[in-house]
Amino acid sequence: MATALYLDTARLGRMHPSALAVARDFDRLCSSEGGSPLVERLIRAGSADWPASLRRRYPGLAGWGGLDALKSSLRAVAGVPDDADVHLAGRSGVLMRLVARAMFRRCRRALLTDLEWPAHLAVLESERRRAGRAAIFLPVRDRIFWDGMDSGELAATVADEYRTRGCDGLFLTAVSHDGVRFPLGDLAKALAFLPSPRFVAIDAAQALGHAPAADFPCDALLAGGHKWLRSGRPLAMAFAPRGGSRGLIRAIAGEMESDGELDDPLLGMSRQLGDGTPRPYGATAEPSGLLCTAAAITGGPPGQDGSFPTLIENASALASATTGWRPVVPTSALRSGILLLQATRERIRDIPPHRLRCSFQRRGLALTAYDGGVIRLSMPPRPWRDGDLDLVRSLLRRVQ
Amino acid sequence: MDEKPRAGRSALLSFKFGGTALAGSLAMALVAAFAPQPVQIAALGSCVSVLAGLFVSYLEQEDRRERRRAELLERLRVPVALAPDHELFDQYCVIAEALAELARQGDPVLREVALLKLASLSGEVRSLARGTVVFSATEAWRCVYERLLEQPGLGEYQSVAWVKTRDYWQDRPGRQSMRVNYDLVRRGLRIERVLILKDDLWPAGAVLPSPTIRPWVDEQNDRGIWLSLVRESELAHEPDLVADFGLYGDRATGIQELDDQSRTQRFVLQFDPRDLKLARDRWERLSLYATPYADLLDRAGPGR
Incomplete structure (x- = not known):
């Protein structure tokens, strides 16, 4: 049925009607243009300078303003500063690895909870081992669901564990896959009088377009366009809101790229279009997620x-x-x-x-x-x- | 081939004992047979006295011999202790043989110069024995520094850079050391560095250091070195904190002295745990004054 x-x-998430209209027209464009420079130019710079004939033929693409415009609207939706770096990829796993590597390069001991997505925990563990660092795993899920732990208690428990175990890094999930909205504001207050963490990463894959952005300073924010934003086509993103960590994340992305570890065609393409530096030929990217996400945002994210x-x-x-x-x-x-x-x-x-x-x-x-x-x-x-x-x-x- | 005395053979069976005992017994037999009783007693008394004298002088000789043997063993103690360490023992032998050769040189001037040089050398060796290595007016210390950092198991390197000029670590050896730092960070070494900056390199009131050294500072931050900054003027009341030093995990500590052109004058590497503890205490006190560079970048905001 x-x-x-x-x-x-x-x-x-169910595809947003605006995203669907863009996807249809983008597919039609590709069916006649393939991967011609017209398509490359469209992705990079948008359709603002298109002739009226093209606009009439592909009305769904008229709102696409290019990669920079997409990044600006993503920053606004995520509630990060206007100058935050935005890394875009087809798969979230590759961005998760980038963020985990940055975190364990800086931190001696990071705190994690069992609210994290298991696949992310596996990446964190592999990067922790690679760097020879420590991680403290704090189980809270059962206490939340079965013991009625409230937000203040959860924030205090995490802050206390962070302090007593000598942690200097945090990985948190803004909204867990089973629906726990982490009290980031309460945690920020609880951590206010402690030395600030050297690196904080937040998984907002289930939060972007769902819950209001929390006022919690972080070095990396992971999210996706295909869940609550309803782009219908996968798009993973990692924001680098803190000025002090942008260079680190960029440098590690460069290292991973040169080591062949950033094996995501869309990430390679967006990096190339972003900085204008030609890269070695890689796999062919599927860029419709970029356009569909932009359209879903314009169409009004829930x-x-x-x-x-x-x-x-x-x-x-x-x-x-x-x-x-x-x-x-x-x-x-x-x-x-x-x-x-x-x-x-x-x-x-x-x-x-x-x-x-x-x-x-x-x-x-x-x-x-x-x-x-x-x-x-x-x-x-x-x-x-x-x-x-x-x-x-x-x-x-x-x-x- | 010489005949060696058989070990464990009783002295009573030797010819010397037998002959002497026989001659003495014969003499005493003649005295007993032909001399009056007072003469016999006098002869017995003098024999006993001679024996006692011989025994006392034997003990004295044995004591001297024992002392000489102990002195000899004491001298042998050093090579015995060194014997398991082949590399050090070989050096010991070379030095000992050279000294023996030197002792045969008769020229008094040569001897005087040699003694002066040897005094300096022995001072240096004593310093090495205490775990201190000194490099003067050379960048050769960087080889040891890099080897130390590359040692397996060294998880952390904490460094304090007293940056007096924009040329700090900008020469070829300095750049090479920075490359080693970056490479090691990539391989998992955690590097923390406190930069003590002269006020002209980080003017009071400025959020970030001067553009002349910013590229160097930014590069380190971007490569994953955790940087904290402090102005030299803020340490005016803690002058012992103003220095270039590093802690190589729990292995060693190094102190670098630079001239006004940021060239190395002296680098002292210390492996003594007491020196390490002092350096750690210094590091912790310094950390109280320093601000993480990442926080400064956040404060600077866009368009920094």
Whole structure:
């Protein structure tokens, strides 16, 4: 059955209509131009100087202002300074490695929690070993979900661990994949009287376009355009907001590039277009993620300012509904637009995640499933429309 | 071939003992047979006295011999201690043989000059033995410095650079050392450096140092060296902190003295744990005054 309700941003948010229009026209352009200099020029400088005939033929591309304009709008969405560096890639893993290498080059001991995305933890561990540094792993997830740890307590626990274990680096996840919105503001206050960390990296992959940017100074901010921004085409980004770390991240990117470790064609292409320095021939890049992300931002990303409370309200409305699924939620200040529900029946808990996900899909509901009969639903950015909430409730009751 | 006495053979079985004892016994037998009793007693008394005298002088000789043996063993102690260390032992032998050869030279002027040079040499060796290596008016110390930094297991290098001029570490050896720093940072060595800057290189009130040294400072920051800065004038009350020194993990500490043109006058490398502790204390006190360069860059904001 086709999807009636799409509540899944864990992998890919539903494509924004503006992004879809751009993607269509960009594909049409490439079908006639291939990778001609016209396309290269479009990506670099935008369509502002296009003749009227081209604009008429590809109206979806008329709003594309070029790579620099995209970076400016991304900075604005991420809430980072106007002069922050922006590194763009097709895959987040390669940017994660770049950031992890920068962090462990500077830091003796970095603090991590179990809210981090497991793949990121694996990259952090491999870079930690490579540099011969230490990492302190602080488990907090169970205390958040089962012991009712609140935001102040979470911030104090992290700050205390940071201080007592002699850490000088931090890796944090702004909104975890299971919906915990980390209290960055509280942590900033708790760390105010301690020596400032030498490097702070924040994973905002689930936060960009979802939750308001937190006022927490960081050296690297990782995000993506294809989840809550809804670009529909993958685009990973790493911002370098702090002036003191931009040069370091740039230098390490250069080292990794010369060592052949930045094996991401889009990153290579955006670096080449950004600094104008020709690079050795590499793999062919797929640049539509750049244009689609720009269009999705222009089209209005959800989760900014006004819509975050709506996401929270939508999650609360669904959590309070009687569905036979138990909400697994943190205390109110740690909540986000991601809601976890756990099956109350033992039989459902034993179903493997992919089967559980498919059984909802067969009934028209797209979501993500985890072990133990846990499902993850990403809330829609607008208040539940008539019938949508009832539909979700009825589907949840049917899968029991 | 000489016949060696058999080890463990009793002295009572020797010819010397047998002959002497036999002659003495015969003499005493004649005295007992032909001389009156007072003469016999006098002869016995003088024999006993002679024996006692011989025994006392033997003990004295044995004591002298023992002392000579101890002195000899004491002299042998050094080569014995050095024997397991072949490289040092070879050097010891070369020096000892050269000294023996020198002792055979008769010229008094040569002897005088040699003694002067040897006094200096022995001072240097004593200093080495205490874990101190001194390089004077040469950049050769950089080879040792680089070797130290490349030692496996050295996780951290803390360095203090007292930058008096814009030429600091800008000559060819200095640039080479910086390249070694960068290479080691890439390979995992954590380098922290405090820059003590003259006020004309970092004017009071300026957020960042002067453009004349900024490229050098920025390059280090960008390559991953954790930099902190302090103005020399801020250390006026802590003059012992104003120096060029480095801590090579827990292995050694080095102090560099430069002239006004930033050329090395002296570099002293110290391996003694007490020197290392003093340097660490100095580093910690200095860190209280220094500001991380990354924070200064943040403060400077866009268009710095």
